[in-house]
Amino acid sequence: MANITIEPARADRFDDAQHALSGGGDGRGCQCQWWMITNAEWQKTTLEQREGLLRDELDAGPPPAFIAYVDGEAAGWVRVGPRTKQVRLGRTRNFTGASEEPWDDESVWSVSCFVVRKEHRNQGLNAKLLDAAIDYARMNGARVIEAYPLDPDAGKKIPSNELFHGVLSTFEEAGFREVARPKPHLAIVSLDLAS
Template structure:
């Protein structure tokens, strides 16, 4: 049986995050910057520039996410941290139905998953989400929110489009649906105080 460990994306794990993003969707090109910069900034940055933004984010800390390892090899990623550090979330019309104030640092968000193709179907998203919840709790989060897709609704989504995660993964982890901006998109939240 494979050994799975999950660690914070600290400066010494920068290359591991890069490896986890290879062969796993849009991670390499995005550098997990989609939610951290404005649309105008996104449109004027190249992949190498976004990589430098991610490096600066990791070097400055706190860790912006977690890296999953399967038998010591980087295999997956989840972005988790205060929602205020993911500026585009507040600017996304579909997320306006959030019940939480956008300027509250105690509200954290899980906004992105990447799993290398050869490790899909091994339950890594479940493990990454559980670790993200623990990480948020340890970081002082009051609430953790996410914006997963519901593949049972709407058109079939490719694996790259599922970077938000899927509703069933969050519900299984105890999150409650708080809004449904579109048939195939939910806002889910978990109160960490209880």
């Protein structure tokens, strides 16, 4: 049985973040900056610049993500934080028109990105990462957590590199409720932390 631990993504874990992000999908190229900058900014940045943005985030703190370790190896990643700081979320029509929460409310947090290295998939890491994200949001005053998972059971084949949103069933198992379905395969889910 593998030893799985979940730790905050801090400056001293930058190399581990790079390892977790580089094991398949778009994580290495994205550097978990997709939701953090506008599309115009994204188009102008290089991989090295996005890596620098992530390094700056980890250096400045608080941790914007968690890293999953399997037997000491960085194996997965989840981004969590105030929705207002993830600027592209507020510019995504599928989300802005369907969320129940006001977009300027800093007590609304988002879980927006998962990455799990190929060799560590199917071990339940997304669920463990999500549990850590929920606890972290609760401890830091979040009132609500929102997420935008995909539903592979909706009849559309979803490419694996789009699964960075997470899968609907993982959120449902953690107690999230579906609040909207902007597209047949795309849900908006919410977890009330105030109750």
